[in-house]
Structures are given as structure tokens and as C-alpha cells.
Amino acid sequence: MPFNRKPQKFNASIREVEIGVGEKAIKIGGENVFPFYTFDGDLGNTPKVGVEISDLGLDNPVPGISAYYEGCTTAAEMAKKAAEMEGADFLALSLEGGDPNGANKSVDELIAVVKEVAEAVDLPLVVEGSKNVEKDSELLPKVAEALQGKNVLILSAKEENYKAIGAAAGLAYNQKVGAESAVDINLAKQLNVVTTQLGVKPESIVMNVGTATAGYGYEYVVSTMDRIKAAALSQSDATLQMPIITPVSAETWGVKESISEEADAPEWGSREERAIAMEIETAAADLMAGSNAVILRHPQSVATIAKMIKELA
Amino acid sequence: MALNGIQIFKLTPKKNCKECGCPTCMAFSMKVAQGALELSKCPYMSQEALDSLSEATAPPMKSIKVGAGDNEYTLGGETVLYRHEKTFVSKTRYAVSVCTDMADDAAEAKLAEVSKVDYERIGEQMKVEMVYVNCGSGASADKYVELVKKAAATGRTLVLGVKDVEIAKAALEVCKDGKPVLNGADASNYAEMSKVATDAGVVLGVSGANLDELYDTVAALEKSGNKNLVLDTTGATIKETFANTVEVRRAALKNEDRTFGYPSIVNVSRLARDDRHMAQALASVFTMKYGSIVVLPGMDYADALPLYGLRQNLFTDPQKPMKVAPGVYPLNGADENSIIVTTVDFALTYFVVSGELERSGVPINLVINDAGGLSVLTSWAAGKFSSGSIAKFFKEEVEGKLKCRKMIIPGKVAVLKGDLESKLPGWEIIVAPREAVELVKFFKDMQANGEL
Ligand code: SF4
Numbered sequence: 001m002p003f004n005r006k007p008q009k010f011n012a013s014i015r016e017v018e019i020g021v022g023e024k025a026i027k028i029g030g031e032n033v034f035p036f037y038t039f040d041g042d043l044g045n046t047p048k049v050g051v052e053i054s055d056l057g058l059d060n061p062v063p064g065i066s067a068y069y070e071g072c073t074t075a076a077e078m079a080k081k082a083a084e085m086e087g088a089d090f091l092a093l094s095l096e097g098g099d100p101n102g103a104n105k106s107v108d109e110l111i112a113v114v115k116e117v118a119e120a121v122d123l124p125l126v127v128e129g130s131k132n133v134e135k136d137s138e139l140l141p142k143v144a145e146a147l148q149g150k151n152v153l154i155l156s157a158k159e160e161n162y163k164a165i166g167a168a169a170g171l172a173y174n175q176k177v178g179a180e181s182a183v184d185i186n187l188a189k190q191l192n193v194v195t196t197q198l199g200v201k202p203e204s205i206v207m208n209v210g211t212a213t214a215g216y217g218y219e220y221v222v223s224t225m226d227r228i229k230a231a232a233l234s235q236s237d238a239t240l241q242m243p244i245i246t247p248v249s250a251e252t253w254g255v256k257e258s259i260s261e262e263a264d265a266p267e268w269g270s271r272e273e274r275a276i277a278m279e280i281e282t283a284a285a286d287l288m289a290g291s292n293a294v295i296l297r298h299p300q301s302v303a304t305i306a307k308m309i310k311e312l313a
Numbered sequence: 314m315a316l317n318g319i320q321i322f323k324l325t326p327k328k329n330c331k332e333c334g335c336p337t338c339m340a341f342s343m344k345v346a347q348g349a350l351e352l353s354k355c356p357y358m359s360q361e362a363l364d365s366l367s368e369a370t371a372p373p374m375k376s377i378k379v380g381a382g383d384n385e386y387t388l389g390g391e392t393v394l395y396r397h398e399k400t401f402v403s404k405t406r407y408a409v410s411v412c413t414d415m416a417d418d419a420a421e422a423k424l425a426e427v428s429k430v431d432y433e434r435i436g437e438q439m440k441v442e443m444v445y446v447n448c449g450s451g452a453s454a455d456k457y458v459e460l461v462k463k464a465a466a467t468g469r470t471l472v473l474g475v476k477d478v479e480i481a482k483a484a485l486e487v488c489k490d491g492k493p494v495l496n497g498a499d500a501s502n503y504a505e506m507s508k509v510a511t512d513a514g515v516v517l518g519v520s521g522a523n524l525d526e527l528y529d530t531v532a533a534l535e536k537s538g539n540k541n542l543v544l545d546t547t548g549a550t551i552k553e554t555f556a557n558t559v560e561v562r563r564a565a566l567k568n569e570d571r572t573f574g575y576p577s578i579v580n581v582s583r584l585a586r587d588d589r590h591m592a593q594a595l596a597s598v599f600t601m602k603y604g605s606i607v608v609l610p611g612m613d614y615a616d617a618l619p620l621y622g623l624r625q626n627l628f629t630d631p632q633k634p635m636k637v638a639p640g641v642y643p644l645n646g647a648d649e650n651s652i653i654v655t656t657v658d659f660a661l662t663y664f665v666v667s668g669e670l671e672r673s674g675v676p677i678n679l680v681i682n683d684a685g686g687l688s689v690l691t692s693w694a695a696g697k698f699s700s701g702s703i704a705k706f707f708k709e710e711v712e713g714k715l716k717c718r719k720m721i722i723p724g725k726v727a728v729l730k731g732d733l734e735s736k737l738p739g740w741e742i743i744v745a746p747r748e749a750v751e752l753v754k755f756f757k758d759m760q761a762n763g764e765l
Binding site: 001002003004005006008036037038039101102131213214215216217218219220222223226227230254255256257259267268269270273274276277278280281282283284285288289300301303304305307308311312313 | 395396397434524525527528529532550551552555556559560563564567568570572573588590591593594595596597598600601602613614615616618619620621622623625626627629635660661664665667668671672750751753754
């Protein structure tokens with residue numbers, strides 16, 4: 001008696017969202033099966049991998065990253081280099097220098113960096129804000145304006161500032177809006193609902209449902225994504241059918257496993273290898289839980305995760 | 314899955330003899346289905362009927378025990394596919410792989426490496442639990458047995474990857490007391506392998522060229538009476554292996570197909586070959602998706618730190634928050650004079666706060682209060698993180714250990730400052746920012762102002 005296969009077929013699917021323009025534009029989402037369940041049906045577009053660079057350049061980098069960007073003096077040069085990385089589908093520019101608690105760069109200064117980077121590369125662009133709610137309300141609408149016609153994804157609009165950012169990015173300048181919530185299916189849903197109520201088209205929204213590094217309360221990330229994909233597909237919940245992007249590196253490079261130098265933790269071995277492993281293993285888990293795109297930093301992580309996606313898809 | 318009255322009725326002798334106290338067999342069946350009567354009340358049930366009923370009411374996935382003594386592990390026994398439905402019960406266990414095809418010194422070096430990773434993380438000891446000993450094609454029994462002996466000396470539970478019946482027998486002679494897994498049965502040899510495993514009292518691993526073959530082999534083994542199995546779902550490619558592993562688990566738990574209701578073995582080492590980073594990615598994939606034993610090419614701290622963290626998170630009770638033990642946690646080389654930051658024992662809070670404090674580079678003693686594993690605001694609202702509880706904890710657990718008398722409290726409970734100052738004479742209470750991400754700047758400012 002052969003094994004009786006029972007594929008999980010759904011009538012609903014995740015929305016397809018396009019980012020970028022021209023030949024290199026990417027599409028994420030579109031699947032009507034659970035993550036990588038190719039044995040059930042069509043995966044739509046395979047998940048995509050982005051390379052993250054920062055307006056601040058390299059901060060406390062590991063040797064492999066320093067070597068990769070050797071000779072780059074401007075954000076545009078780094079962007080060009082990043083775009084050539086093996087496995088890179090898109091570029092993620094973080095404007096962390098805008099954080100008032102950090103370098104506190106002015107909006108004008110940051111917009112200049114954004115323009116410079118956008119001109120340097122033809123890869124689709126994701127722009128990440130300063131993470132400060134007030135600063136982003138001012139900064140991200142300007143980013144959306146400056147990059148008109150480039151079809152970029154703006155990360156991100158949160159509960160506190162979705163009106164300003166959603167309206168500018170999604171309505172006025174026709175970009176894609178990243179809706180960021182904190183590891184809770186109801187918060188994610190709520191933000192999608194109010195963002196669409198602004199008039200932003202559902203197919204212009206990509207969710208960031210919250211992230212964590214493996215080991216750091218990561219169970220909340222898994223369960224949030226598991227439940228969102230289940231609601232989107234098996235219950236056809238249209239308010240949760242947006243694809244998910246996960247900025248992995250911003251989390252994983254901040255934990256002690258990735259920061260501690262070998263001298264401080266000799267038994268742990270090479271800091272670079274630890275940081276790569278934290279990034280790879282967290283990204284792989286994010287993809288299993290349902291991320292349609294991940295943002296990474298190290299060339300090794302980008303190559304490995306891109307290869308893993310290819311093998312699984 | 315519970316049977317209904319009609320299904321049970323079909324199994325009764327239909328004598329209507331009333332010995333069970335019911336007027337008819339049908340009435341009896343209805344009561345059994347409701348759970349009001351035990352099946353044993355009818356003295357005329359055939360053994361066959363009893364077996365098929367116990368089969369129908371058995372859990373969807375068997376719990377299989379491997380290893381002995383301190384190294385005994387339970388695999389399987391899961392009831393759900395997603396952790397938010399119910400707690401996953403049996404953690405993924407990791408094995409490091411050695412093979413007769415490796416040079417002797419390489420195999421020995423690999424075995425020596427097995428014990429290197431050994432650390433505690435939130436009350437759990439993290440280490441490689443198993444060693445997978447593979448018998449390469451053409452290896453002699455002597456060569457394999459030698460390697461098995463060396464692997465057994467690590468004290469880890471063994472998984473014997475061997476398809477030759479005679480070699481398997483010889484290997485079990487030297488290691489069966491440790492209750493290894495004999496991962497060697499397939500469509501061609503299952504009858505003999507099953508006998509070898511049952512004679513030695515060990516779990517049998519079964520594989521197949523595809524899911525249909527695996528299914529048939531398991532069915533045949535079950536028919537012969539061996540239900541002490543694990544299923545090797547490793548296929549020729551990564552994609553096939555993922556499909557096999559998910560299909561097997563889903564068949565058992567969602568579709569109640571008990572033939573696949575066994576734990577799995579996934580051999581990442583064979584899929585990733587020499588690509589260590591791919592092995593890391595796949596270790597994560599098969600911890601998320603249904604590997605019971607995941608076989609890896611090696612394990613050092615870089616591999617382990619994210620992997621064991623991931624596993625620890627996945628196998629937690631979704632209803633119960635993860636807690637860290639209350640106490641003093643010195644960070645960045647803090648001593649008894651270093652400034653004190655205090656917060657609750659909710660694991661997520663601890664990780665976020667300790668992470669930011671470490672990033673500040675300032676030597677700090679982080680004091681974790683017993684707040685019932687709740688977040689700052691929740692525990693405060695529940696009365697579990699109050700000026701009274703903090704003052705008591707500091708008097709009993711902190712004042713004797715630390716000399717510094719400056720305490721930084723979470724910004725979200727700034728209201729506690731006045732009360733704490735009156736309850737803890739001699740202490741200076743400082744209020745931190747509301748969000749953990751602002752801590753690094755907060756400490757930089759304190760440093761700049763000479764307050765540290
Ligand atoms: S004892 Fe058994 S056979 Fe007799 S009536 Fe009850 S169920 Fe039927």
C-alpha cells in the first residue's frame with residue numbers, strides 16, 4: 001500500500017509585491033503553500049536575500065566584512081560592492097545614523113546619502129529608518145519623495161507613525177510600505193488594517209512582524225509567523241496576506257555571541273565565525289517560519305542562505 | 314483518535330448476553346464510546362478486537378527511548394505541528410558524525426571535539442548528545458567495530474549507520490548496553506535487521522529510497538511486531554529530505570496515519586558535505602521542521618550558540634514564559650563596587666536588557682528580581698515587582714554581596730523611586746529610560762557627566 005499523500009491546498013495565497021524597477025526588480029510572496037512546502041504546490045516567488053549597508057559605514061566589523069569593502073570610502077562605493085555580492089537580490093540601506101540618541105545626522109544629510117546610493121546601484125532598494133519613531137516620521141517621507149520612480153520599500157511604518165510614513169510612501173510617492181509590528185499577530189493585523197484605511201493598496205504593503213536572534217525570545221517570532229501564514233492561507237484572512245520581510249542582521253549582530261572578541265571569550269573561538277553562524281541560523285529559521293525576504297550583512301551568510309533557498313525551492 | 318459507538322459495535326461479538334450490564338452490545342458500545350464503561354467489562358471481546366481498539370486510541374506519534382542512564386533521551390511523542398498549539402515535548406537531539414572512510418586521526422580528532430561544547434544556558438546543559446557512527450561501503454567488521462568502540466568511549470549515545478547485518482551484529486556486541494539506535498533497515502534487509510535490533514534490545518532505524526518504500530517497510534516491520542523504530546528521512550537532496558521529513562510528521566499528526574508515527578533522523582552531514590555554513594543553515598531548518606535526531610558534520614561553539622538557543626526557545630511551553638534565575642549577574646567584568654541595574658526575571662527582558670548593558674561596555678551588576686517571569690509592567694501591575702519586593706530582595710540577596718549603593722530601576726516603574734528610597738536607606742535610586750535601546754546612550758551620558 002503506497003503512502004497516501006495529502007497535500008495542503010489553499011484557495012488563498014500570499015500577495016505578490018514587486019520592489020525595484022527594470023531588469024533587476026524582484027517579486028516576493030505569491031505562494032499558496034506553507035514555507036518551502038513545494039510538495040504541496042507552487043512556491044510563487046522564492047524568498048529573496050538582501051545585503052545591508054549603513055550610512056555610518058562599518059561599525060566594529062569583523063575581518064571578512066572589512067576585507068570585502070576594502071577601499072570603499074563612501075556609501076555609494078559600499079553599495080556598489082554590496083550589489084555584487086554572490087546571492088544578493090536587493091540592497092538594504094540602514095539610516096541608523098539618523099538616531100537622535102546616536103550620530104543624530106540631519107534629514108538633509110541622510111537624503112544625500114540615500115540619493116547617492118540609489119544612483120550607484122540598479123538593484124532594488126530597501127531603506128531602513130533610524131528606528132526612532134519621531135525622526136522616522138520626518139525622515140522616511142523625505143526618502144520616499146527623493147526616490148520617486150524607484151519603487152523602493154520603506155522600512156518602516158509603525159503604529160506610532162504609520163500615518164505620516166504610510167501616506168507619503170504608499171500614497172504620495174507610490175513606493176512600497178513596510179509595516180512593522182512587535183511579534184504579535186493581532187498587532188500585525190491591526191497595522192495592516194489601518195494602513196489600508198489610509199488608502200495604501202494592500203499590494204503595496206510588506207510586513208516586518210518583529211524579529212529576534214535565535215535564543216533571544218525567538219519562540220515569539222516563530223509563533224507569530226506560523227500563525228500569520230496559517231491565518232492568511234487556511235482562513236483566507238486578506239488582512240494578513242502581505243509578504244514578510246525580516247531584517248535579520250540588525251538583531252543578530254547586536255548580541256554578545258556576535259560582539260565578544262575572542263580574547264574576551266577564548267573558548268568560544270573566532271568572533272567572525274560566531275557572528276556568521278548567528279546570522280545564518282537565525283535567517284534559516286526565519287525563512288522556515290515564513291519570511292519572504294531576509295536582510296543580512298556578511299558575504300558568507302548571504303551566499304549560504306541564497307544557496308539554501310535555491311536548494312529548497 | 315476516539316472511535317464512535319458504531320465502530321466499537323462492529324468489534325463486539327453481538328451476543329447481547331447482558332453480562333456487561335447493558336441490555337445489548339449496541340448499548341454497551343455507546344457507553345464505551347462516551348467513556349462511561351471500560352471495554353474490559355465485556356468478557357467476550359477477541360484479542361484482535363482489543364488490539365485494534367488500543368491501536369485506534371494510541372497517541373499519533375510514538376515516544377521512543379534511546380540511550381541509557383544519564384544519556385537516555387525520549388524522541389517523538391509530539392501531538393502538534395506548531396508550537397503555539399501545544400508545547401513540543403521532545404527536543405531535537407544533535408549527533409556528530411564519524412565514518413570508517415575518515416582517516417583514523419581525523420575520526421579521533423572529531424570524537425575529541427564532541428565533548429568540547431558543554432555549557433549552561435538558562436538552566437539547561439547544552440552538549441552534543443549523540444555520535445553517529447557510519448559504516449562506509451566496503452569497510453570490514455573489524456574496522457567498524459574499532460570505530461564504534463572509540464565512539465562509545467565519548468559516553469554519548471550512539472547511532473549506528475550500518476546496512477550489513479553481520480557487521481551490525483558485531484558492533485552491537487560491543488555497545489548494546491548503551492542502547493544505541495541501529496540505523497540500518499531498508500526494504501532489502503529489514504527482516505534480518507529487525508531481528509538483530511530486537512535481539513539486542515535496541516531501537517531500529519528505517520530508511521527507504523522514497524516515502525512509498527519507507528512506508529511499506531515500516532508497515533511490514535510493524536506487522537512482524539517491531540514498533541520500536543525511528544525513520545531516517547534523509548533523501549538524495551536537501552529538497553527531498555525536507556519534503557520527506559515534513560510529510561512524515563504531518564502524516565502522523567495531521568492525517569492520523571500511524572505508520573509514520575515515529576521520530577525522525579535527518580543526516581545533515583550527508584547533505585551539506587564539506588560546507589560547514591550550509592550545515593549550520595540546515596541544522597536550523599531541521600530543528601524548526603521536525604528532525605528528532607539531526608546528524609551534523611561537527612559542533613563547535615559557533616555552530617552551537619545559535620542552534621541550542623533556537624532549540625531552547627522552540628521547545629518552551631507557549632503558555633508559560635521563560636524565566637531566568639533571580640540573582641546578581643556581573644557584566645563587563647563588574648565587581649562589588651560596580652553600579653547596579655535591576656529588572657525582572659522574564660527571559661526576554663533579561664536578554665534585551667543584558668544585551669544593551671553589554672554593548673555599553675560599562676561594568677554593571679545586573680540584579681534580577683523574582684517577578685514571576687512577567688515583564689516589567691505586567692509584574693508591576695500584578696504586584697510582583699513592587700518597592701516592597703525589590704527592597705526585600707536587595708536586603709536579603711544583594712546588600713551582603715555588593716558594596717555599591719546606586720541602583721538603576723526600569724523607566725517604566727519610575728513611580729517606585731520614592732518608595733524605594735524610604736524602604737532602602739542609604740541607597741541612591743536612579744531611573745533608567747523607558748526603552749532598553751536607550752540604555753547605551755544613557756550610560757554614555759552618565760560616563761560623560763562623571764556619574765559612574
Ligand atoms: S458482555 Fe459483551 S457480548 Fe455480552 S452484551 Fe455486553 S457487549 Fe455484548
